[in-house]
Amino acid sequence: MDQWTNRLSEYLDDELSPGEKAQTDAHLAECRACTTVLDELRAVIAQAASLPSAPPAADLWPGIEPRLDRRAAVTPFRERSARRFSFTMPQLVAAGLALMLLSGGSVWLAQYGGRTTSLPPIGAVAYAPGRRPASSSEGTVTASMAIADPRYDDAINDLERALEAGRSQLDPETVKILESNLSAIDRAIDQSRRALEADPANIYLHSHLAEARQRKLALLRRASALVSKS
Structure with a gap:
C-alpha cells in the first residue's frame, strides 16, 4: 500500500506521468483504503486553505517566560530541496495532527482577533520531514524534549492552576471556547504519543508532538492574560 500512498501527493498535484496517472487511477478504482487516504488528503488541503490569517499580538506572558531557559542551541531546519517529497504513512498521520491543532487554535484566534506568540522549542533539534539524525543519541535527546520536558510541564501546570483560580x-462563552480548544490540543498530544509508540524513531512525529505542547502553552498564556485583564 505504501507504494501507492507515497504517490498520492503527486497525484493530487497532477505531477505524475500519463502512465503513472493511469496506473494510479486503476489502483484507486479497486483499493478502498487508498481512496480513503486520498479523500482525507483532499479534506486536509481544503480545510488548511480555509484557515483564517490573524495579525501578530504582543507577548502577554512576562511572568513565566523568564523561567524557561532559552539559551539552548536550536538547529534550524535544513534548506528545502527543490525536488518534491512524497508522503509516507507516518508523515500523513503527522500532517493530520498538525491540521487538528491549527483548526482548534483558529477557532480561538478568530474569536478574539489575535495570535499567541510562539515559543522556540527548548533544547530540541529540528530536522526536515522524513529525515533522521546522524546518531541515535541525537534522536534520544529530541524524543526526551518532545515528550517530557519538566520546564514545559511546570509552566503548563502553573498556568492551568492560575486559569482554574x-x-x-471569564464569561461562560469564553470558558466554553477555551475548554474546547484545550481538549482538542490534548487529544492531538495523546494521538501523537500513541503514534510514536508505533514509530518511536520518527523525528517528524516528535516534532509535531513538541509543536502540540507549545501550542497548548501558548493558548494557556493567552487565557491567563484574559484572566488578568478581567
Whole structure:
C-alpha cells in the first residue's frame, strides 16, 4: 500500500506521468483504503486553505517566560530541496495532527482577533520531514524534549492552576471556547504519543508532538492574560 500512498501527493498535484496517472487511477478504482487516504488528503488541503490569517499580538506572558531557559542551541531546519517529497504513512498521520491543532487554535484566534506568540522549542533539534539524525543519541535527546520536558510541564501546570483560580472572572462563552480548544490540543498530544509508540524513531512525529505542547502553552498564556485583564 505504501507504494501507492507515497504517490498520492503527486497525484493530487497532477505531477505524475500519463502512465503513472493511469496506473494510479486503476489502483484507486479497486483499493478502498487508498481512496480513503486520498479523500482525507483532499479534506486536509481544503480545510488548511480555509484557515483564517490573524495579525501578530504582543507577548502577554512576562511572568513565566523568564523561567524557561532559552539559551539552548536550536538547529534550524535544513534548506528545502527543490525536488518534491512524497508522503509516507507516518508523515500523513503527522500532517493530520498538525491540521487538528491549527483548526482548534483558529477557532480561538478568530474569536478574539489575535495570535499567541510562539515559543522556540527548548533544547530540541529540528530536522526536515522524513529525515533522521546522524546518531541515535541525537534522536534520544529530541524524543526526551518532545515528550517530557519538566520546564514545559511546570509552566503548563502553573498556568492551568492560575486559569482554574480565575475562570469565574471569564464569561461562560469564553470558558466554553477555551475548554474546547484545550481538549482538542490534548487529544492531538495523546494521538501523537500513541503514534510514536508505533514509530518511536520518527523525528517528524516528535516534532509535531513538541509543536502540540507549545501550542497548548501558548493558548494557556493567552487565557491567563484574559484572566488578568478581567
